[in-house]
Amino acid sequence: xxxxxxxxxxxxxxxxxxxxxxxxxxxxxxxxxxxxxxxxxxxxxxxxxxxxxxxxxxxxxxxxxxxxxxxxxxxxxxxxxxxxxxxxxxxxxxxxxxxxxxxxxxxxxxxxxxxxxxxxxxxxxxxxxxxxxxxxxxxxxxxxxxxxxxxxxxxxxxxxxxxxxxxxxxxxxxxxxxxxxxxxxxxxxxxxxxxxxxxxxxxxxxxxxxxxxxxxxxxxxxxxxxxxxxxxxxxxxxxxxxxxxxxxxxxxxxxxxxxxxxxxxxxxxxxxxxxxxxxxxxxxxxxxxxxxxxxxxxxxxxxxxxxxxxxxxxxxxxxxxxxxxxxxxxxxxxxxxxxxxxxxxxxxxxxxxxxxxxxxxxxxxxxxxxxxxxxxxxxxxxxxxxxxxx
Numbered sequence: 091x092x093x094x095x096x097x098x099x100x101x102x103x104x105x106x107x108x109x110x111x112x113x114x115x116x117x118x119x120x121x122x123x124x125x126x127x128x129x130x131x132x133x134x135x136x137x138x139x140x141x142x143x144x145x146x147x148x149x150x151x152x153x154x155x156x157x158x159x160x161x162x163x164x165x166x167x168x169x170x171x172x173x174x175x176x177x178x179x180x181x182x183x184x185x186x187x188x189x190x191x192x193x194x195x196x197x198x199x200x201x202x203x204x205x206x207x208x209x210x211x212x213x214x215x216x217x218x219x220x221x222x223x224x225x226x227x228x229x230x231x232x233x234x235x236x237x238x239x240x241x242x243x244x245x246x247x248x249x250x251x252x253x254x255x256x257x258x259x260x261x262x263x264x265x266x267x268x269x270x271x272x273x274x275x276x277x278x279x280x281x282x283x284x285x286x287x288x289x290x291x292x293x294x295x296x297x298x299x300x301x302x303x304x305x306x307x308x309x310x311x312x313x314x315x316x317x318x319x320x321x322x323x324x325x326x327x328x329x330x331x332x333x334x335x336x337x338x339x340x341x342x343x344x345x346x347x348x349x350x351x352x353x354x355x356x357x358x359x360x361x362x363x364x365x366x367x368x369x370x371x372x373x374x375x376x377x378x379x380x381x382x383x384x385x386x387x388x389x390x391x392x393x394x395x396x397x398x399x400x401x402x403x404x405x406x407x408x409x410x411x412x413x414x415x416x417x418x419x420x421x422x423x424x425x426x427x428x429x430x431x432x433x434x435x436x437x438x439x440x441x442x443x444x445x446x447x448x449x450x451x452x453x454x455x456x457x458x459x460x461x462x463x464x465x466x467x468x469x470x471x472x473x474x475x476x477x478x479x480x
Contacts (some may be wrong), residue, residue, distance in 0.1 A: 112406040120476035125252040128157035145172040167218045177227040184218040191337040194404040197356045198324040198339045200301040207245040230282040237273040259312040266317040274298025294324040312400040318348035352386035378404040430454040
C-alpha cells in the first residue's frame with residue numbers, strides 16, 4: 091500500500107507543473123567498535139501541491155543497511171491536505187508535528203513516535219500520525235484543536251544490532267485492555283509576547299494514549315509494548331533576552347486507568363547564548379537540564395527510552411565558520427547524574443559544492459550496567475556521509 095501511494099504521488103509530479111519537490115539522498119559509512127560496520131543509504135522526498143482550494147503535502151523516506159536486515163524500510167511519513175480560509179487552517183491526514191524548544195531532547199514533543207529503528211540517537215526521525223485538526227489565528231496567537239486517530243506501532247532493531255534497546259526479542263503489535271483505535275484529543279494554545287519580554291509560549295492539554303509505554307512479556311524470549319491512557323498538561327516557552335534564549339519544557343501526566351503506572355512529572359530548562367564574529371567565527375553555547383519525577387516510586391519505571399533523560403545535564407557548543415562552504419561543528423556531552431553515564435557526540439558539516447554536503451560524526455557512550463543505555467549497545471560509532479539535495 092505504501093509503495094502504491096508513493097508511485098501515485100511521484101506520478102502526479104509528471105502532470106502537475108505547480109508541484110514543488112525537494113529530495114535528499116545520503117550515502118554513509120558507519121564504523122562500530124563492538125559490531126559489524128555498515129553502509130547505510132537513506133533519503134527523503136517532500137512534495138507540495140497548491141491550488142485555489144487546498145494544499146497537498148507529502149513526505150516519503152527510506153533507509154537501507156547492507157549489514158542489518160531489519161534496517162530496510164520505506165515510509166510515507168506525511169500525507170495530508172491543508173485548507174486555509176480567512177484566519178483558520180484545517181488539516182487532515184498523516185502529519186508530523188514538532189512540539190519542543192530544547193536542543194538535545196524534547197519532553198513535550200509527544201505527538202509523534204520516534205523512529206528508533208533508524209537511529210535511537212536521532213530525535214528528528216519520526217513516524218507520521220493520522221490526525222484531523224483546526225487552527226484559529228488571532229494576530230500572533232493561535233488556538234488549535236484536534237485528535238490523533240490511533241497510536242503508531244514502533245519497530246526496534248534485533249538484539250544483535252548496535253541499535254538494539256532491549257535484550258529480548260520484540261513484537262511490534264501493541265498490547266492494551268481496550269482498542270488502540272480510541273482517538274487521542276488535544277488542545278493547543280500558542281501565544282507570543284513582544285513588549286517588555288519577547289517570548290513564544292505553548293500550553294497543550296492532551297487526553298488519550300501516552301507516547302510513553304511499558305514492556306510486557308509475550309513469552310520467555312519476547313516482549314511487546316503496553317498502551318495506557320493519560321491526561322497530560324504540557325507547557326513550552328522560550329524567552330529572548332539580548333543574545334540569550336531561555337527555554338523551558340514541562341509535562342504533568344495523570345494515569346487514567348492503568349494501576350501499574352504512577353503519575354509522573356517531567357521538566358527541562360535550558361539556555362542558548364551566541365557570541366558573534368570572534369576571529370571571524372560565530373560561537374553558540376548550550377546548557378540544559380532534564381528531570382523525571384514519579385508520584386509513586388514503587389510502581390513501574392525506567393522502561394522507556396525517554397527515561398535516559400532523568401537528572402541529566404547537557405552541555406554543547408556550535409561553531410559556525412562563516413565560510414562559503416557553510417562549515418559547522420557541533421559538539422556536546424550528555425551526563426546522567428544518577429547513573430554516572432555519559433554520551434559524547436561531535437558533528438562536522440560542510441558543503442562540498444552546491445547541493446552536496448559532507449558530514450562526519452563521532453558518538454561515544456559510557457554506560458553503566460543494567461540501564462537503558464546499556465541495552466542500546468553502542469560504545470563508539472563513527473560516521474562519514476555525503477548528502478545530495480535536489
